[in-house]
Amino acid sequence: MMVKQVLFLISLSLMSILSPAQDIPIGTWRTHFSYNSISLVLNTSDRVYASSGDGLFYFDQSDNSFNKVSKIQGLQDNRISALGYAKNFHALMIGYASGNLDVIIDGDIFSFDLNTNSQIVGSKRINDFISFNNSVYIATDYGILKFDLEKIEVQEVYREMGEEASQVAVSDLMVFENQLFAITDQGLLSGEIDDAVNLLDYKSWQNHAEDIGMPENYPDVISILNNELIIGVNSDGLFLLEGDEWVALNQLTKQTFNSAATVNQKVIFALEKSIASVSASGNVELITNALIDQPLMSVSDGVNLWVADAANGLVSDYGGAFSAFMPNGPVSNDIYKLEELGGIIALSPGGFNQSMQPLNNDSGYSYFENGSWSTHTWKAGDESLFKDVTDVAYRALGGETTFYTSSAGYGILKQNQDGKYTIFNENTAGCTLENTTGDIHGILVPAITAVNEGIWILNYGAEKPLHFLSYDDMWTAYDIPGSMANYSKDLLHVGGRIWLQIDANRGGGIVIFDPETGDSRYLSAKVGEGGISNNAVNTMVVDKSGYVWVGTDDGVSVFTNPEAVMQGAVDALEPIWEGMRLLAGERVNSIAVDGGNRKWFATSKGAWLFNEGADEQLSFFNTENSPLSSNEIYHIAIEDNTGEVFMSTKEGLLSYRSVSSEAEATHDNVKVFPNPVTRDFTGMVGITGLAQNAQVKITDISGKLVWQTRANGGTASWNVTDYKGNRAETGVYLVFSSTDDGEDAYVAKIAVVN
DSSP states (O other), X not given: OOOEEEEEEOOGGGOOOOOTTSOOOBTOEEEOOOOSSOOEEEEOSSEEEEEEEBEEEEEETTTTEEEEESGGGTOSOXXXXXXXXXXXXXXXXXXXXXXXXXXXXTTEEEEEEOSTTOOOOSOOOEEEEEEEXXXXXXXXXXXXXXXXXXXXXXXEEEOOOSGGGOOOOEEEEXXXXXXXXXXXXXXXXXXXXXXXXXXXXGGGOEEGGGSXXXXXXXXXXXXXXXXXXXXXXXXXXXXXXXXXXXXXXXXXXXXXXXXXXXXXXXXXXXXXXXXXXXXXXXXXXXXXXXXOSSEEEEEEOSSOEEXXXXXXXXXXXXXXXXXEEOOSOOSOSOOXXXXXOSSOXXXXXXXXXXXXXXXXXXXXXXXXXXXXXXXXXXXXXXXXXXXXXXXXXXXXXXXXXEEEEEEEEBOEEEEOTTSOEEEESTTSTTOOOOOOSOSXXXXXXXXXXXXXXXXXXXXXXXXXXXXXXXXXXXXXXXXXXXXXXXXXXXXXXXXXXXEEEEOGGGTOOEEEEOTTTOOEEEEOSSTTEEOOSOSOEEEEEEOTTXXXXXXXXXXXXXXXXXXXXXXXXXXXXXXXXXTEETTTTOOEEEEEEOTTSOEEEEETTXXXXXXXXXXXXXXXXXXXXXXXXXXXXXXXXXXXXXXXXXXXXXXXXXXXXXXXXXXXXXXXXXXXXXXXXXXXXXXBEEEESOBTTXXXXXXXXXXXXXXXXXXXXXXXXXXXXXXXXXXXXSEEEEEEEEOTTOOEEEEEEEEEEO
């Protein structure tokens, strides 16, 4: 098997892990993964590594810091499936669900693409590592790889290990008395590690199914206890290999084994709801805690226990009582809706499935503000009072903020800044929402939006699908003619009218409703009656010119005169790019408009950035040229104040600092970053807080013009060069901004130190 090697030079001790509130440079990416559900944990002499499967972080015990590691720092992927460590080489192994491999030695990342030339059919997932002498053995869904740590290369691949040379999936590995033991989907196999033994030959592998005392059920985990091999078998308990016979310890029967790890003279087992520590004498200590709820893996450094918990993240008794250890992040990597709310990015984990059935998700919702994530949940003990959050809106007045949250089943929740909340449902006096399923929680609200007077609310499947909740808690329900609007999944407020996105499974298209007159109109792909590119509408947004942009399963349409859509023939325009309809044939999942009125499109092939009229492509991001781990982009939302573009995928959330932001009314709150500009900085200097599309001039201290550009919205950028392309010399540079009325003003200084 050919292995392509790529070397990334990076010092993990000096990673550019930015503090949450720090401005990130223009052109910079960062991850926003949730670490509330951890599946992998690994400890070294001074670090504890943990992964949710989407990204990796480590807790540095030398300074108690958290450090994120992802594609941004040079990893191949974010979908991590296994972690391993070879102490003799100080080598960290990272395996991926794709089957690819990264090996980090002394800060250098060696990346191995094991898929491009692979002939393997089916899953290539890496499941486990075990080091022995100068080699690491790698368990995969198609067999075992032998990796040489001195030569940094794959030496052998053992695929045909099973009965009659069949391929096996290997989940766990252990080396014992020069024998390589493998837990597979054909049971426990072993092969001798000896130069004289050809492990490429399936006849060199022994299946232990017929061993004396081996239970009928296959082993699930394997480790070493008191210099003897021990296995854990779901429901059957623990078995110790004594000579040629497996002896039942009659311990931990009726348990499910998720992992096993040897430390000193003990074995630590992660069970379904607890951790078991088994001593050399066979005594079992069960360790339980409220935070140890769904332990998937557990290790120990001899003093502290570290648990990868699917419900509570990385849990440890490090420093005393059990607590959770994780970087700041949102509550979930699952995202039903992502949106910008006046300087806040709100993430709703949802929600519904494709059949509009609630998911029973009790994660609450998260919002990103001032560089940090916060999460709201509502529980009484272990009981969740408000689940399946689908959308968030808020009202800021007089320094007080009130959040409104919608749910797939629970209605509407209103929460004041002091934390007090009210839930509106069919049992609340005056509430007009309808229970449409007959279940105890059957009020389906897929979307809400805030306006000056209150909150517009969709009630999916109801006879009156549109409701209005004023800020003084008065309710109004609207009956919209026709049946299409009853199955609206999203809404947009445009010039006093409500644009309703109809469920594609119910016919799709758009219904426009005027609350003042009660008039409505249905727009579809039919010529003269909307003329949108496809009835499967996925997103709608209003740009800074008042145009309504519509993303469908077949590209993009735009209504340039939304005020005139209620009467007469109406046809949306379809922007033309490179002689064709914009993104024709592409499913457009989300559209966002940045401070420069440029258009961002989330599609199944990646994220596109176009100019204001969407006839010129400015940027394109996918897995090949960015840290994105999937080309399927579900949502795009832009934080107005900074221009940071948030993109969600099935593997989680990332963001990119663009060159555009919302403009200020005047240029009196200008920020420059980084400042000073040091010799090693090679990116773009950002200048934010400018007036709309201002002309920006950069001069040296004597007034000589060095660079001139125009802001995108409220942000301008400088590549630290002059007009000739030469690096700016060491010194202080002045920034002047010219507004549309021609007024020039000095706004900032930039120090360059080469």
